[in-house]
Amino acid sequence: MSCPICNGITEQKFRPFCSKRCADQDLAKWLNGSYAIPSTAPEDIENALEEAQKTEASTPGISSVQH
Ligand SMILES: [Zn+2]
Secondary structure, X not given: OEOOOOOXXXXXXXXXXXXXXXXXXXXHHHHHHHOOOOOOOHHHHHHHHHHHHHHHHHOOOHHHOOO
């Protein structure tokens, strides 16, 4: 298993990443995607947040990924 960000060797502590830096990068990428909103209207932001939470709830947690 290698780091999905830089293909480095996975560090057990940060798996599936090699470092906190890469984990943060992936999280930022994920957040940017989830929070990509078409406008700055408050309702849209709330909808985006709700969608993000739904996605989070239905996606296996990154930190609890098992082999
Ligand atoms: Zn990495």
